[in-house]
Amino acid sequence: QGEPAPAVDRHAPASFPKDFLWGTATSAYQIEGAVNEDGRGRSIWDTFAHTPGTIADHTTADRANDHYHRYKEDVGLIKALGVKAYRFSIAWPRIFPDGTGAPNPKGLDFYNRLIDELLAKGIEPYATLYHWDLPQALEDRVGGWRSSDTSKAFADYAGYVAERVSDRVKNIFTLNEAGRFLNFGYGWGIDAPGLKLPTGELNQARHHVALGHGLAVQAIRAHARPGTKVGPAENIAACVPVFDTPENVRAAEMATRELNAGLLGVMLEGKYADGFLAYSGKDAPKFTPEELKIIGAKNDFVGLNIYAPQFYIAASDQKPGWKVLPFPASFPHMNSEWLRVGPEVIYWAPRLAAKIWNLDTIYISENGTSSEDKIAADGQVYDLDRIMFLRNYLRQLQRATAEGVPVRGYFLWSLMDNFEWIFGFEKRFGLYHVDFETQKRTAKLSAAFYREVVVRNAIGA
Numbered sequence: 001q002g003e004p005a006p007a008v009d010r011h012a013p014a015s016f017p018k019d020f021l022w023g024t025a026t027s028a029y030q031i032e033g034a035v036n037e038d039g040r041g042r043s044i045w046d047t048f049a050h051t052p053g054t055i056a057d058h059t060t061a062d063r064a065n066d067h068y069h070r071y072k073e074d075v076g077l078i079k080a081l082g083v084k085a086y087r088f089s090i091a092w093p094r095i096f097p098d099g100t101g102a103p104n105p106k107g108l109d110f111y112n113r114l115i116d117e118l119l120a121k122g123i124e125p126y127a128t129l130y131h132w133d134l135p136q137a138l139e140d141r142v143g144g145w146r147s148s149d150t151s152k153a154f155a156d157y158a159g160y161v162a163e164r165v166s167d168r169v170k171n172i173f174t175l176n177e178a179g180r181f182l183n184f185g186y187g188w189g190i191d192a193p194g195l196k197l198p199t200g201e202l203n204q205a206r207h208h209v210a211l212g213h214g215l216a217v218q219a220i221r222a223h224a225r226p227g228t229k230v231g232p233a234e235n236i237a238a239c240v241p242v243f244d245t246p247e248n249v250r251a252a253e254m255a256t257r258e259l260n261a262g263l264l265g266v267m268l269e270g271k272y273a274d275g276f277l278a279y280s281g282k283d284a285p286k287f288t289p290e291e292l293k294i295i296g297a298k299n300d301f302v303g304l305n306i307y308a309p310q311f312y313i314a315a316s317d318q319k320p321g322w323k324v325l326p327f328p329a330s331f332p333h334m335n336s337e338w339l340r341v342g343p344e345v346i347y348w349a350p351r352l353a354a355k356i357w358n359l360d361t362i363y364i365s366e367n368g369t370s371s372e373d374k375i376a377a378d379g380q381v382y383d384l385d386r387i388m389f390l391r392n393y394l395r396q397l398q399r400a401t402a403e404g405v406p407v408r409g410y411f412l413w414s415l416m417d418n419f420e421w422i423f424g425f426e427k428r429f430g431l432y433h434v435d436f437e438t439q440k441r442t443a444k445l446s447a448a449f450y451r452e453v454v455v456r457n458a459i460g461a
């Protein structure tokens, strides 16, 4: 009775921090095309996609989005979103067609043109050095990531690129989703190079990848302009407490540390967690203390690619004290079956990662969804499911930043529809629809939605 109205404006939009960095992302093999141009070498993905039975719609990325020739138009699309940053990847086989040895200057020229165009349009370039397109020559010569020669070759390539672009590129991601390309490519045989290694060898390859990251960080710091920032972009095993009681949050935290021990954990702690070594037993990787020191050098930031959640519940009566829950068949997913809907994952993953590893700078280096996008009779693409997905995920991201979780930026995957690896062109993740016959790009409704969020730095009205 007679109480004053609450001071909170219930309709206030949920704002992001003042300097929050909005961006979008792509990767080289998925969009560039021009696979035989200007001296580019073959990558393991060229070989894999050309192997019958590997890609759902029997396509390859030989042409893809023809971005190699249309990059100016595509930078225009980025600009139209109002974002301040763009995460793209550099194709190692364009720079070193043979993996090592003589560089191909024309390869670097392309990225120089792209970087200059971005900067001219006021967009900050964030470069990823490895988004899965390993030079085939390295796979053939030394067995790819099965050998630490590849870790060293990666560092040489990283140092070479950093020296030449760091006058303009201030932020460099080393590897994209090491967990994915190792498990899918070297463990289960469904991504390039299509190997099914026994667990011990897979763990050893994992170690070489982690070492590649560490050596690359060293090389970048040795060759880049001072102030260049570097870190990984990893698809963290994202553990969400099924309900947020302190006990379940603790369970999700323990699970996050343990499940990421083989990559993110060793990169951020400089050691393999005891539980990981004990669990791996005779399959544990072989390593030296010196290698762990290199792998564990401090990163300037950590990129987290966030898509689907996994739900965890405390199980204090059993080891290890938590349990992962299976998804009921009726659990909703997006147009990609693996993409189970769980907006809270983008809140919990950075919150738990920041706590476990004491992080001060996190980027969401990828987040987004595929959708069954069609051009309507009026020429528009009404991707309401993508908008629903983004609205819910961004609300949870805003919640994280409002609580002080140190997420500094967000790169929406993806700028435009592209070659979705084993799905070929069947899955569409873009804010822009691409007609792969004509190469026509059409902004989807989600592009307008995202632009509103970016321009107002807030979600909600």
Ligand code: BG6
Pocket: 027, 176, 177, 180, 235, 305, 336, 366, 413, 420, 421, 422, 423, 427, 429
């Ligand atoms: C991420 C990758 O795993 O998810 C992207 O970094 C990829 O390159 C995206 O396009 C979607 O994955 P998928 O397997 O559905 O193509």
